[in-house]
Amino acid sequence: MEALRIIEDEHQSLAAILHAVRYMLKEIGQGKLQPDFRLLRAMVHYLDAYPEQRHHPKEDQYLFARLKARTNEGADAIARLEQEHAGGEARIKALEAALHQYASGDRDGFDAFGRAFENFADFYRNHMLLEEREVLPLCRKHFTEEDWEAVAAGFRDNNDPMGGTRETEDFRRIFSKLVAAAPPPIGLGGGPYEDD
Amino acid sequence: MNATAVNKVLEVRDLCVSYGKVEALHNANVSVGEGQIVTVIGPNGAGKTTMLSAIMGVLGSRGRVDFDGSVEGVPEVERMVARGMNLVPEKRELFGEMSVEDNLVLGAFQRYRMGRRDHGQTMEEVYDIFPRLKERRTQLAGTLSGGERQMLAVGRALMAKPKLLMLDEPSLGLAPLIVREIFRIIAELRRRGVSILLVEQNARAALQVADYAYVLETGEIAMEGPAHKLADDPRVIEAYLGLGGKHQDKLAH
Ligand SMILES: Nc1ncnc2c1ncn2[C@@H]1O[C@H](COP(=O)(O)OP(=O)(O)O)[C@@H](O)[C@H]1O
Ligand SMILES: [Mg+2]
Numbered sequence: 001m002e003a004l005r006i007i008e009d010e011h012q013s014l015a016a017i018l019h020a021v022r023y024m025l026k027e028i029g030q031g032k033l034q035p036d037f038r039l040l041r042a043m044v045h046y047l048d049a050y051p052e053q054r055h056h057p058k059e060d061q062y063l064f065a066r067l068k069a070r071t072n073e074g075a076d077a078i079a080r081l082e083q084e085h086a087g088g089e090a091r092i093k094a095l096e097a098a099l100h101q102y103a104s105g106d107r108d109g110f111d112a113f114g115r116a117f118e119n120f121a122d123f124y125r126n127h128m129l130l131e132e133r134e135v136l137p138l139c140r141k142h143f144t145e146e147d148w149e150a151v152a153a154g155f156r157d158n159n160d161p162m163g164g165t166r167e168t169e170d171f172r173r174i175f176s177k178l179v180a181a182a183p184p185p186i187g188l189g190g191g192p193y194e195d196d
Numbered sequence: 197m198n199a200t201a202v203n204k205v206l207e208v209r210d211l212c213v214s215y216g217k218v219e220a221l222h223n224a225n226v227s228v229g230e231g232q233i234v235t236v237i238g239p240n241g242a243g244k245t246t247m248l249s250a251i252m253g254v255l256g257s258r259g260r261v262d263f264d265g266s267v268e269g270v271p272e273v274e275r276m277v278a279r280g281m282n283l284v285p286e287k288r289e290l291f292g293e294m295s296v297e298d299n300l301v302l303g304a305f306q307r308y309r310m311g312r313r314d315h316g317q318t319m320e321e322v323y324d325i326f327p328r329l330k331e332r333r334t335q336l337a338g339t340l341s342g343g344e345r346q347m348l349a350v351g352r353a354l355m356a357k358p359k360l361l362m363l364d365e366p367s368l369g370l371a372p373l374i375v376r377e378i379f380r381i382i383a384e385l386r387r388r389g390v391s392i393l394l395v396e397q398n399a400r401a402a403l404q405v406a407d408y409a410y411v412l413e414t415g416e417i418a419m420e421g422p423a424h425k426l427a428d429d430p431r432v433i434e435a436y437l438g439l440g441g442k443h444q445d446k447l448a449h
Contacts, residue, residue, distance in 0.1 A: 001428045009404055016372035023371070140428075172380070179377040180328060184341030186371040188328045 003063065003151045004136050010055045011128045013175065017043050018121045020178070020186045025114050027183070037103040039181050039193035044099055046178065047120070048092040050171050054158065056085045059131070062154035063139060070142040077134045084127055095120050198408050200422060201229025204262070205360050205391045206251070211259035213243075213250045220246045222415045223259070228360060228393050233386050235394045235402040235423065237436060238412035244395040245286060247412070248362050251393075252276055252283050264359050277306060280359035286368060288349035292338030296329055299337050299348055303355030315355060322351040325381060343374035350381070354390070361385070362393045367401060379405050399436035403427040411436070 021043050027033035064078050098116035102109035143151075181191035206228040213221040221243045228234045238244055250257035253271035261268045264279060291299055300322060304315035323330035326347045332340065337348060346366055353361055366382070367375040379401045385392060386405075396402035403409055406423040411432065419426065426432050 002424065005404060005424065005427055008400070012372070012400070013376060016376050019371065020373045176377060176380070179343075179373050182373060184343065186373050188343055188374070189341055190328060190331060 001140065001148060003058075003148065003155055004139060006155060007055075007059065007063070007136065008132065010050075011132065013171075014047065014051065014055075014124065015128070017046055017178070018124060020182055021047075021117060022121060023186050024183065025117060028110065029114070033183060035102075036181070036183075036192045037099075038195060039178070039191055040099060041103075042174070042181075042193055042195070043178060044092070044095055046171070046174060047095075047124075048088075049169060052088055053169065054171065056088065058155055058158050060085055062151045062158075064135070066147050066151060067135070067139055067142060070144075070147065071138065073142070074135055074138045077130055081127065081131060081135065084123075091120060091123065197225070198227045198229065198234065198420070200408050201227045201232060201234075203230040204228065205230050205264055206393065207262040208247075208251060209260040209262075211247070211250055211257055211261065213246050213255055213257045220415050221250065221257070224412075224417055226393075226410055226417070228391055229407075230391055231386065231389050232408060233382065233392045233394055233406045235396055235406035235409045236412050237396055237399040237402050237409060240397060241414075242412045243415040244412055245364055246415075248283055248364055248393070248395055252281060252362070254283075277356075278310075280356070281362070282353045282356050282358035282360070283362040284349045284353050284364060284366065286364040288345050290337040290340075290345060290348055290352070292336060294337055295334055296337055296340070296348055297333040299352055300329070300333075300355050303352035306356055318355055318357060322354050325354070325384065326351050342370055343377070346370065346374075346378060347381075350378075354385075358390070360391050360393060362395070364395050365397060366394070367396065367398045375401060399432070403432075403437075 021040065024033060024035075024040070028035050060082060064082065067074065068078060095116050098109075098113040102113040106112070139147075177193070178187070180188050181193035183189050183191065204227050206226070208224060208226040211221060211224040211226075212219060224243075224247055226234070226236065226247075236244055236247065246255065249255040251261055251271065253268075253273035253276050257270055259270075261271045263271070263276065263281060266279075268276070291302070294302075297319075300319055301315060304318060308315060323333075328344060329347055329351055332344065337345070340348060350361075350363070350366070363382070366378050370378065375398065382392065382394065383405050394402055394406060403423045403426060409420065409423040409426045410417050411419040411426070419429070419432065421429075427437065
């Protein structure tokens with residue numbers, strides 16, 4: 001069941017970034033913090049790239065596929081989750097566009113980005129809750145020893161999704177950079193963020 | 197019994213602690229093997245800090261503590277420190293009027309007194325683990341943020357090159373982003389061979405990083421096992437790993 005722990009751990013990373021962006025927006029809104037647009041952009045990028053490259057493929061290709069083969073239970077929830085995964089690109093584009101408007105000094109830019117972010121965060125929280133409350137427990141219930149092994153093997157491959165032919169991002173390193181640059185108390189206050 | 201502990205750095209047997217007539221820890225049995233991360237999880241008031249204080253000899257106790265191959269009986273604090281036991285307390289007591297670097301140097305004091313003058317090299321290792329402390333080395337510890345203070349408290353403990361590092365709720369009061377980073381560093385310390393006894397309310401994070409785990413409830417060890425087994429146990433999931441991470445209810449005995 002290592003696989004489920006990995007999924008939940010990845011959810012924690014995403015939730016931590018969502019928490020950080022929400023905190024910074026609150027402080028900016030109250031005039032206590034100057035926006036660090038590079039940092040915001042890097043966090044939005046993380047919210048896009050990490051699930052797309054690392055997280056959702058594990059769920060769709062291995063966990064959900066196996067579960068569907070075992071049972072009809074949870075079929076509606078899985079269908080919804082898969083659909084939501086497929087819509088990832090459109091959702092993140094909306095968030096990126098709003099951030100771009102905000103960074104280029106649009107009059108309504110801050111409020112519009114705040115709304116876009118709240119939509120995104122709400123969506124993601126519900127998405128992760130549905131997985132953790134309904135679908136992961138079904139894996140626990142229905143998976144056989146063989147299923148767990150197959151999923152674990154799939155997860156190992158996923159750490160190098162293109163079989164070594166493509167540079168994938170070093171998310172651990174990026175995460176540490178985000179923590180270092182984020183303002184206290186959510187980060188270490190070493191900003192502004194510098195792109196690689 | 198922690199059968200995963202091969203060379204035991206710490207073995208605690210039937211440890212009991214009372215505050216006046218109230219027993220806060222009852223017959224606790226805990227061991228930590230060399231290079232292991234062992235965690236004790238449990239809700240607020242379960243007796244986690246009491247247990248660490250008794251192991252360290254800060255609090256009187258009954259029972260037996262074996263540390264690094266010798267029987268201590270009831271431990272005595274100066275001796276435990278001299279023998280390489282190090283506790284990072286919940287309150288992360290630092291010297292706010294001193295620089296970050298001087299706080300680190302103080303961490304090596306015991307070794308220095310025993311004639312080991314290698315703190316320069318140890319400091320480089322600590323800076324390697326915590327680059328942020330190096331950036332801030334000349335600043336006063338009192339100006340650090342919460343996350344930086346926790347890093348300094350752990351860094352200072354590492355300056356003593358402890359045989360056993362005990363961490364009392366390192367995630368307490370910190371934002372999720374920093375908590376993840378602190379736990380990443382704890383995992384990195386294990387990679388470097390440090391033996392760790394980690395006490396936490398944040399069961400999810402603690403079970404993710406640990407090799408072996410104990411669940412402490414109202415002063416007694418209620419469950420134990422390899423950390424990944426406990427993380428999969430329905431009773432632990434229900435009481436400690438529920439969504440939102442709040443452990444409203446205790447395990448049914
Ligand atoms: N100095 C003290 N005097 C009396 N009771 C104490 C003292 N310290 C802790 N306690 C009590 O002992 C129990 C365990 O406390 P503690 O070890 O601090 O728990 P934890 O660290 O798990 O939150 C609690 O009921 C607490 O109220
Ligand atoms: Mg405590």
